[in-house]
Amino acid sequence: MVPRSSLTATITAIITILLLLPATTSQAQILKSEDHVYGPFNSSYIYGPLINIFHVIPSASINQGALQITPDSAGNISFHNNSGRIFYNKPFKLWDDHDGALASFNTSFLINVYRVNKTPGEGIAFVIAPSLSIPLNSYGQYLGLTNATTDGSGANKLVAVELDTVKQDFDPDDNHIGLDINSVRSNVSVSLSKLGIQISPNGTVFHVLWVEYDGERKVIDVYMAEQDDKDAPIAAKPTKPVLSSSLDLKSLVNQESYFGFSASTGVTYELNCVLRWNISMMVFPENKSKDWNGITIGLGVGVPLVLIGIGGLVYFLLKKKRAGSYSDPQIMGTLKSLPGTPREFIYQELKKATNNFDEKNKLGQGGYGVVYKGTLPKENLEVAVKMFSRDKMKSTDDFLSELTIINRLRHRHLVRLLGWCHKNGVLLLVYEYMPNGSLDSHIFCEEGSTIETTLSWHLRYKIISGVAYALNYLHNEYDQKVIHRDLKASNIMLDSDFNARLGDFGLARAIENEKTSYAELEGVHGTMGYIAPECFHTGKATRESDIYGFGAVLLEVVCGQRPWTKIEDYQLLVDWVWYLHRERRILEAVDPRLESNYVIEEAERILKLGLACSHPIASERPKMQAIVQIISGSVPVPHVPPFKPSFVWPAMDFSNFDSEITATSTTEYSPFNTQSSSVHVGLSDV
Incomplete structure (x- = not known):
């Protein structure tokens, strides 16, 4: 029974709030994330269900698996003096009506700027524009952004990140990136040659660009990296941007603006192709204005009716609260x-x-x-x-x-x-x-499972690569260092195309930028066989301990055996593989179910990398940036000694232990895991 005094007080409070609401209260704004992932650009973008996703302005087109921002070799059109744009077909709302807060967004895209006759021209840009149109005569130096009449006008209401391959008198060189505001005369310009990046070299080279805008700080950062293969997972984002600048979009562009690409050719020309495009935008809910005059009149005319309604509402709410x-x-x-x-x-x-x-x-x-x-x-x-x-x-x-x-984690190899x-x-x-479940279900095909055939070598290697990219993102690319703390095959999920998606962030923790480890007073969490040996002595998780878990996953995937499997006289899988490595018989560790259907060089590379990641001494393990390169084959595996090194731990100084703790809550559950092999080891147990 709700006391009458409490109910009366609550009713009075609600009436007071209603009467004051027009002057003192505003509608709460809650931001949500809207993600768009596009590419490869096949016929479905031209004839199929995705036909209305983009607005294409000639001479741009969609063909040959890409957004061709200027004419491509398949078209029946002159290459010279052309411009084109391709936009996402709907505008994005860039700030809130109520408090003017700016939305943050991240976009990344894979491009190929190809020299047709070994002479590039003119360039390509990512653009934020007020409409689905393009200025006339915007070819040549104007990059499809402006023309000789409109360049520099505040009425343009556009911001662009340009990749320019022809030097004008106002450009630093013929290979630079710039931030353009209403003009092709960049407000900020950076030569890429000094950074070892060539936008349009001779031959086919792919580049990934990340454009990240922080609406709260009003800062734009642009990152750029070379991509080995257009079909491979997106390259690791560099740790430092190639261009960074303050930018208040609210003072420059329309509140409702379009995102897209613009490019041009002049006397010389190049092919400007976008092969993939991802957008992650924080969006505002629609404001639903209320007729406060109507509410005020209603209160004045029908107070008794309102009181009855409020009384019922209050009783309902209090009943729900008690429940x-x-x-x-x-x-x-x-x-x-x-x-x-x-x-x-x-x-x-x-x-x-x-x-x-x-x-x-x-x-x-x-x-x-x-x-x-x-x-x-x-x-x-x-x-x-x-x-x-x-x-x-x-x-x-x-x-x-x-x-x-x-x-806030956004990566194509993370469960979203x-x-x-x-x-x-x-x-x-x-x-x-994830329709294909977990990696371990496909590796082990255990009794009672509906999966009868183990994964092919091609898919295993593809999955390993994806997990490496995901872990590198957590360790080095996200704005905080994130430690996963529970790397294992059962936490690696597979989408419909068998792309790896790292899941289970129940144990994951972010660590402060000046710190290197995360500790819990209650001890170590994780799964036996994947926990680095030093964790039992320190009670702390680090990026190095994550790498140890990744090494266990590498051996698990290649060998088709769980890390704690006893083989011959060895208690753990890693010890058996190290023995085979010493005997120069490491390929005998490859899953026999693969028979001879695997690439010898790749198998040897991953097995040795698994041992390197499993090094008992944390400082000797490779870093994630190097691991990504090793898996791609661009750098060799570091030296792996023939005998497994001994684990040596110096006397601990616990005087600073408390200062390194960054959180106190504990978690043990794997969100998609069907096994219960997690362990919890306290410091007092070691």
């Missing part, structure tokens, strides 16, 4: 503090999607709870729903720890978070569903 259906203030506070709140799902929607969390839809279970497969029919979307099931306090910590880490739900004390995270 524990209100959102936990800790959870809501954390969500509001996140840069771009993820989508909130409706509980009934997820309940229906999973058929009331039916056992038949269970994907995995562990110490934290259960993961279910669900289908959202309205969106024609399959999802994986993770339900936390420890006691309330621990579940809340688990939920917030995982959500805080993965909320779609959103969350909190209802009646039930905590749910919603991930994209």
